[in-house]
Amino acid sequence: MSSLRNYGIAAPHGPNMDGHHVATEQLYAMSQNEQGVFQTILKPDDSYDENGTYWADLPIMQRIKFVNKVNNAETKKELSATWAMIKRDPLSPIGYYFRNMVIPGAGLLLEGYVLFSIGNVKPLLQAAFPRCWKSHKICNSTWIAALDYLEIVGIIVGQILVGIIGDWLGRRWGLIQDATIMFIGLLMLTASWGVT
Incomplete structure (x- = not known):
């Protein structure tokens, strides 16, 4: 056949x-x-039980037991790793915490702050320069609206570039590049309030 x-x-x-x-x-x-x-x-052990059943498909009491078992195992692993760091150097958990929790969190905080501040700049510019930003007597309204559009375009282009850099060089360098660009933009945003 x-x-x-x-x-x-x-x-x-x-x-x-x-x-x-x-x-x-x-x-x-x-x-x-x-x-x-x-x-x-x-079927990793932290998502499936010994019979191959996904944790969310278990009956409620077995689900609670499974989740507690996985949480207890992870807690034990983290505490033993922290204790090993403390035995080597008592201050090393603080450095680990700052490197792995505070600095990435600050990057997300910076990104959120920039997006929030760009949304708040427009009313301030309308109050400071009403002939341009409010009545559009000396400025083109299309260019004024471009501030909002360029924010969205910048987010899209930035996500694409960070994705490419993350694939080629690793996520760490993509996030460092993202935080650097956001920090430079934040400096320019802060400098825009200067009067000279």
Whole structure:
């Protein structure tokens, strides 16, 4: 019996040129070892119980028991890692906390502040320069509206660039580049309040 798969790629072994394999066989059949590897990847212990049931599909009491078991295991792991850091250097948990929690949080805070402040700049500019920003006597209203549009365009372009940089160089450098650009923009935004 001939099959269309005899003439195509038919992964993983290619076209059936010599007749040694059956083109209609189950190509996804795995050995026990392969299946064991994929089960640990596809069904991690912190999401699936020992029977392979997803934690959210468990009955409520078993779900609570499972979540508590996973939380207790993670807490034990984190506390033992923290204790090991304290034994090496008593101040190392503080440095770890600042490197991994405070600085990334400050980056998110900076980004939120810039977006919030751009939205608040427009009423202030209307109050400070009413002939331009309110009545549009000396400024084009299209250019005034461009402030809002450029914010959205900047967000889109920035997300694309951070994604590309994150894929090529790693997420850390993408976030550093993002925070640097946001900080420079924040400096320019702050400097715009100057009178000279």
